[in-house]
Amino acid sequence: MSRAAEVPERIVRGIQWGMAAGFVCFIGGIIVWIIHLIRTAWRLGDIPSASIGISLVAIPVFLTLLSVGFYVFWGLLTDRSER
Amino acid sequence: MADRADNRDAVLLAPIERTGAGFYWAVGGLALLILWGAAAYSTQFTSGLGVTGLHQPVSWGFYVTNFVFFIGISHAGTLISAILRLSKAEWRRPVTRMAEVITVMVLFIGASQILIDLGRPDRLLNILRYGRYQSPLLWDATSISAYLTASIVYLYIPMIPDIAILRDRLDRRKLLYSVLAMGWRGTARQQTVLNRAIAIMAVLVIPIAVSVHSVVSFVFSMTLQPMWHSTIFGPYFVVGAIFSGIAALIVAMIIFRAAYGLHAYLKPIHFRYLGQLLLVMAALWFYFTFAEYLTGYYGSEPEEMKVFWSKFTGRFWPFFWAMVLTNFLIPVLCLVRLGRRTIGKVLIASLSVIVGMWLERFIIVVPTLSNPRLPFGEGLYWPTWVEWGETAGSFALFALFYLLFTKLFPVISIWEIREGREVGLKEVEERLLTYLPDPAELGPAESSAAEVT
Numbered sequence: 238m239s240r241a242a243e244v245p246e247r248i249v250r251g252i253q254w255g256m257a258a259g260f261v262c263f264i265g266g267i268i269v270w271i272i273h274l275i276r277t278a279w280r281l282g283d284i285p286s287a288s289i290g291i292s293l294v295a296i297p298v299f300l301t302l303l304s305v306g307f308y309v310f311w312g313l314l315t316d317r318s319e320r
Numbered sequence: 321m322a323d324r325a326d327n328r329d330a331v332l333l334a335p336i337e338r339t340g341a342g343f344y345w346a347v348g349g350l351a352l353l354i355l356w357g358a359a360a361y362s363t364q365f366t367s368g369l370g371v372t373g374l375h376q377p378v379s380w381g382f383y384v385t386n387f388v389f390f391i392g393i394s395h396a397g398t399l400i401s402a403i404l405r406l407s408k409a410e411w412r413r414p415v416t417r418m419a420e421v422i423t424v425m426v427l428f429i430g431a432s433q434i435l436i437d438l439g440r441p442d443r444l445l446n447i448l449r450y451g452r453y454q455s456p457l458l459w460d461a462t463s464i465s466a467y468l469t470a471s472i473v474y475l476y477i478p479m480i481p482d483i484a485i486l487r488d489r490l491d492r493r494k495l496l497y498s499v500l501a502m503g504w505r506g507t508a509r510q511q512t513v514l515n516r517a518i519a520i521m522a523v524l525v526i527p528i529a530v531s532v533h534s535v536v537s538f539v540f541s542m543t544l545q546p547m548w549h550s551t552i553f554g555p556y557f558v559v560g561a562i563f564s565g566i567a568a569l570i571v572a573m574i575i576f577r578a579a580y581g582l583h584a585y586l587k588p589i590h591f592r593y594l595g596q597l598l599l600v601m602a603a604l605w606f607y608f609t610f611a612e613y614l615t616g617y618y619g620s621e622p623e624e625m626k627v628f629w630s631k632f633t634g635r636f637w638p639f640f641w642a643m644v645l646t647n648f649l650i651p652v653l654c655l656v657r658l659g660r661r662t663i664g665k666v667l668i669a670s671l672s673v674i675v676g677m678w679l680e681r682f683i684i685v686v687p688t689l690s691n692p693r694l695p696f697g698e699g700l701y702w703p704t705w706v707e708w709g710e711t712a713g714s715f716a717l718f719a720l721f722y723l724l725f726t727k728l729f730p731v732i733s734i735w736e737i738r739e740g741r742e743v744g745l746k747e748v749e750e751r752l753l754t755y756l757p758d759p760a761e762l763g764p765a766e767s768s769a770a771e772v773t
Contacts, residue, residue: 243494244494244495244498249499252495252499253499256499263469264469267465271462274451274452274453274458275453277450278452278453283452283454284453284454287452287453287454288453291453291459291462292453295463295466298466298524298528299466299469301524302466302469302470302473302524305473305477305517305521306473308513308516308517309477309480309502309513309514309517312509312513312517313503313504313510313513313514314502314503316503316505316509316510316513
């Protein structure tokens with residue numbers, strides 16, 4: 238038996254889910270910020286094409302990073318197979 | 321579980337399990353430098369940027385030089401580590417973790433230079449509220465955010481099996497290691513998930529890293545300032561970044577090899593290979609520098625020539641020629657023949673390149689601003705104790721972050737070393753056989769000739 242059991246499993250899981258939520262909020266925050274800049278540029282007629290062009294690259298990159306993070310999180314935590 | 325019984329790599333866990341007096345001396349020394357930096361920043365914060373040597377027209381000095389330099393160093397890690405992983409270079413195993421840590425730590429320090437340069441950090445909110453994507457400065461903010469996020473993910477994912485070893489082996493920091501280990505038990509499925517995620521990240525971080533330093537160069541090259549408006553600035557900056565990154569990685573490896581007794585893991589062969597990479601990058605850097613300056617000289621545009629001659633024979637000549645000496649002549653002399661004393665030669669070359677690349681950033685930023693196109697007189701820039709303090713503090717903070725990391729996590733990837741022993745050897749043999757001609761495909765004459773030879 239692993240000595241990791243000394244730490245209550247519920248606390249560990251709670252913090253891990255909290256970290257995952259924090260990661261979502263961080264990436265989500267950046268995407269919201271980029272969208273806010275597009276809206277501001279659009280509203281002011283301030284060359285929105287620049288914002289749209291960069292967001293077309295930046296948003297998928299951040300979403301890919303989020304996907305990889307979640308793939309690892311889900312893939313490791315939900316594995317119940319034996320070693 | 322994972323490995324209480326396997327003590328072959330105990331030396332890698334020793335710095336985490338025990339702390340010697342050297343650690344406290346190092347922390348004490350670095351803390352003094354950080355205090356100097358804090359005092360400098362406090363003075364600047366209360367009195368404004370007037371206490372620095374920055375003024376018009378030289379509004380960028382040490383801080384922007386440090387910013388470009390630190391962001392460049394960050395290429396040590398992610399890019400070198402990712403390229404070595406993707407190319408299945410087996411000698412990467414003890415190297416990658418150190419490189420990835422450099423990237424994450426130095427990105428924090430590099431990004432903070434812009435906050436320091438702002439003078440009033442509250443103005444950062446203006447970027448969040450009113451940022452304009454026409455400005456390369458905002459491209460920088462976006463790409464550095466992406467790079468930092470990717471680098472943290474890329475550092476963390478390969479650390480998971482090692483964190484599980486710490487969770488199972490150590491009696492302290494159980495909560496920290498249990499949380500970060502993500503329930504790792506080393507099952508086949510977990511291994512598959514891990515390997516797939518590392519492979520995806522290795523592919524992803526390379527274009528992100530290249531884009532980051534290209535965008536850093538765009539901050540300069542998108543202006544019409546003399547000797548900044550250059551089409552090769554993107555690749556020139558990327559080459560310089562990889563160059564300085566390799567040098568920083570070598571220095572970190574040598575320091576921790578000596579401090580933590582990692583001689584069995586970081587062998588002269590690792591330094592030889594990295595030294596050869598450094599030599600190639602020195603040649604590439606020289607080629608880009610030569611092309612950049614020759615093009616400017618041949619154009620003979622008056623404003624460009626003012627900056628050009630200020631670097632070659634004017635006020636900035638000591639910095640320019642010191643840059644050529646430290647970035648090209650010293651590394652080439654040290655690295656061209658790596659017979660005996662490999663590590664000593666590689667260390668001298670790396671330290672030289674670190675100094676040289678900082679000078680290169682300085683020589684790009686300041687002379688152009690001193691001789692702008694606008695009708696200003698020639699600007700003088702003398703950094704005050706505030707800039708020196710903040711520069712020293714920034715370097716010390718980076719070193720302290722790195723040192724603290726090594727007290728929490730193994731600085732060499734334990735599971736990758738074990739994988740190298742258990743799987744890597746066989747894999748390399750099989751891979752090597754696939755490179756060679758298959759005897760079954762050879763004709764009888766070729767087969768018998770091959771047998772004779």
